[in-house]
Amino acid sequence: MDIATVFGxxxxxxxxxxxxxxxGGINLFINAPALMIVVGGTMGATMVNYPLKEVLGVFxxxxxxxxxxxxxxxxxxxxFIRFSSRARREGILSLESEIKDxxxxxxxxxxxxxxxxxxxxxxxxxxxxxxxxxxxxxxLGAEIFTTMGTFFPALGMVGTLIGLVQMLQSMNDPSxxxxxxxxxxxxxxxxxxxxxxxxxxxxxxxxxxxxEEVLIKEMVIEGVICLSNGENPRILEQKLxxxxxxxxxxxxxx
Numbered sequence: 341m342d343i344a345t346v347f348g349x350x351x352x353x354x355x356x357x358x359x360x361x362x363x364g365g366i367n368l369f370i371n372a373p374a375l376m377i378v379v380g381g382t383m384g385a386t387m388v389n390y391p392l393k394e395v396l397g398v399f400x401x402x403x404x405x406x407x408x409x410x411x412x413x414x415x416x417x418x419x420f421i422r423f424s425s426r427a428r429r430e431g432i433l434s435l436e437s438e439i440k441d442x443x444x445x446x447x448x449x450x451x452x453x454x455x456x457x458x459x460x461x462x463x464x465x466x467x468x469x470x471x472x473x474x475x476x477x478x479x480l481g482a483e484i485f486t487t488m489g490t491f492f493p494a495l496g497m498v499g500t501l502i503g504l505v506q507m508l509q510s511m512n513d514p515s516x517x518x519x520x521x522x523x524x525x526x527x528x529x530x531x532x533x534x535x536x537x538x539x540x541x542x543x544x545x546x547x548x549x550x551x552e553e554v555l556i557k558e559m560v561i562e563g564v565i566c567l568s569n570g571e572n573p574r575i576l577e578q579k580l581x582x583x584x585x586x587x588x589x590x591x592x593x594x
Contacts, residue, residue: 496531
């Protein structure tokens with residue numbers, strides 16, 4: 341569970357709701373027609389913009405915002421140092437028993453390719469191709485949320501225009517002016533809140549998660565190549581440490 345994401349959403353919505361309650365009551369800000377225009381219109385426009393399969397897949401992408409767990413860079417370095425030390429003592433084939441306990445599929449695949457005797461350059465090409473498609477899938481998820489963040493305010497403006505038209509057509513009946521004006525203003529409110537508190541921040545979090553995951557996978561590739569070349573564990577450590585900022589580097593060999 342990503343505490344920052346949960347805390348951010350709760351605090352943002354919470355402060356908005358508290359401000360609404362302090363100003364006169366939350367019932368004033370609940371309007372079914374306005375929600376139908378903004379939410380329904382945005383989902384419809386998103387389905388026009390993307391294939392249905394990708395739109396439905398966005399719910400799985402939301403799980404990545406809250407629950408995605410990326411391997412620790414420090415753990416990766418320690419793991420590769422252990423693999424490298426054993427491989428130099430007992431040979432690369434000795435790692436076959438080690439990878440049974442490796443949970444990460446990308447790491448496991450890379451080491452298995454190395455054990456199978458594939459050339460380092462071929463291993464790099466295979467794993468980098470996989471990273472490319474991972475990056476594309478992550479980009480699409482973030483792009484859908486960014487698109488929804490664009491559509492929400494736009495549909496809010498459409499709802500505002502609908503409310504204004506309804507209000508102007510019923511100026512002779514003062515009792516209908518209030519509901520029409522509420523639709524006009526609340527659609528803009530809903531669109532702005534949903535775009536700026538949910539969609540755009542989630543798109544940003546997905547891009548950050550993607551960059552973090554790609555960095556870890558690039559470290560894995562470098563580690564696998566070092567294993568294939570039979571490099572010294574100290575050299576392997578220095579190569580992997582180069583992926584981290586100086587403040588996060590911890591020397592395993594002192």
